Amino acid sequence: MDSLERTFCSRCSKYVGKHHREIVEPGEIAGRPVCEQCYEAEILRIAEDEMAAVALASCSYCGKKALGRVSTFDMIIGGPGDQFACDSCQQEYHRFLLEYLDAMNAELLELDRATQLEAVRQIYDETEAHMQQWVRQRDN
Ligand SMILES: [Zn+2]
Ligand SMILES: [Zn+2]
Missing domain, CATH: 3.30.60 (Wheat Germ Agglutinin (Isolectin 2); domain 1)
Structure with a gap:
């Protein structure tokens, strides 16, 4: 046509x-x-x-100089969008996320779209919580 x-x-x-x-x-x-x-x-x-x-920018988790963005979720849930991370936090962020997603991948695919979105939101929250905690441990 x-x-x-x-x-x-x-x-x-x-x-x-x-x-x-x-x-x-x-x-x-x-x-x-x-x-x-x-x-x-x-x-x-x-x-x-x-x-x-x-x-x-400075790292959203520990305040050090940022190396890049961590914005895996922004596209999906329209999150805050301006999360930056330093080298060390970026590595931990991706390590945690991959492990988490690996564990629930099969499960996630079975769900309907709304539940998936809910699950992604939860992963986001847990990743954020994990990062705060991890930074406290790293810097102590
Ligand atoms: Zn032009
Ligand atoms: Zn950091």
Whole structure:
């Protein structure tokens, strides 16, 4: 099926055609069409923004300098979104999460969507609780 729909770059309004690039801004779900030039510029800008945000952030768990985001759940439950972690906390966070998910994987797949979401929320809460406790132990 050939559509006559014309797509224009959302930045410079240049005609980009059907096979355009798309930019997804942090916090947005749907992408916006952009031309090749604007795509390059946007990717760079988003990467720089992210680096600047991480450089300014401190770890959400222990307050040390952040290394990156831990945002596994944000997409699923629309969580706080701005959780940063230092190297050490990031490793523990992922270790705990993987172990937890491994243990309940089969079980989780049997559940319906609403119950799954509830379960994910619970994992989120327990991961947060675990991290607080773990940091207290590590730093003592
Ligand atoms: Zn453009
Ligand atoms: Zn930390």
